[in-house]
Every structure is written in structure tokens, then in C-alpha cells.
Amino acid sequence: MIKTALIVDDSPTMRQMVAFTLTNAGFNVLEAEDGKDAVTKVAGGPKINIVVTDLNMPKMDGISLIKELRKMAAFKFTPILMLTTESAADKKQAGKDAGATGWIVKPFNPEVMLKIIAKILPA
Numbered sequence: 001m002i003k004t005a006l007i008v009d010d011s012p013t014m015r016q017m018v019a020f021t022l023t024n025a026g027f028n029v030l031e032a033e034d035g036k037d038a039v040t041k042v043a044g045g046p047k048i049n050i051v052v053t054d055l056n057m058p059k060m061d062g063i064s065l066i067k068e069l070r071k072m073a074a075f076k077f078t079p080i081l082m083l084t085t086e087s088a089a090d091k092k093q094a095g096k097d098a099g100a101t102g103w104i105v106k107p108f109n110p111e112v113m114l115k116i117i118a119k120i121l122p123a
Helices: 012-024 033-041 062-071 089-098 110-122
Strands: 004-008 030-031 052-053 078-083 102-105
Touching: 004 012, 004 033, 012 030, 012 110, 030 033, 030 089, 033 052, 033 062, 052 062, 052 110, 062 078, 078 089, 078 110, 089 102, 102 110
Parallel strands: 004 030, 004 052, 052 078, 078 102
Antiparallel strands: none
């Protein structure tokens, strides 16, 4: 069964790079330009198996997005990865507290990302 990933980032270039990586790994990919766009796209949409989100975005940041998604029954146990330039311990803790499953610092290595996804996403 093909798994679906939601990529949330205000940078079209970053979305494209992550989408390329995940599409080549066999994922169906949906994209959103910020947290508000993501919440709109998942409402009544297809089942999302994993979310990869940036932290710093306009309209709704990544931590707010995670909090919103975790309120939804469909996302209670969905793996959510933060993919961001931020590496400060307090930011990582805020992400963990919101419900992030993992944290990857940009620039990312596609092979490392796929290994992390393989560990956190049930087969």
C-alpha cells in the first residue's frame, strides 16, 4: 500500500526537494505552504501516514501546526518530523512538547531522512 506524506514548508524549493526524496522512496506526496494551508488540506482529505514540517512559517508555524494536528483523532499517532534550520535545545523541547516525533536540521541529507522515516513509520 502506498503511504502518503504531507510536506509543510513556506519554501517552494524545500518542498520540492523533500517531495523528490519521498516520491522516489515510493510515497504519495501532498504539499502545503504553511500550517493553515496544511490544516485545510487534511480536513476530510486522504489518510496521511507522515508529516514533515518546517518550524518557521507565516500564518501558522510548525509547533502550532503540530498542536492542531494532535487534536485530530486521525493524527493522534501519526509521525510528525520537524525539518528546520533551528537547532536550539529549547526549540527542540517545544517541538517535543507539542508532539513532534523527531527533529531534522536543514540542510538535510535525503538518505538520513529516509532512515529516520523508516524507523518511525510503521511498515
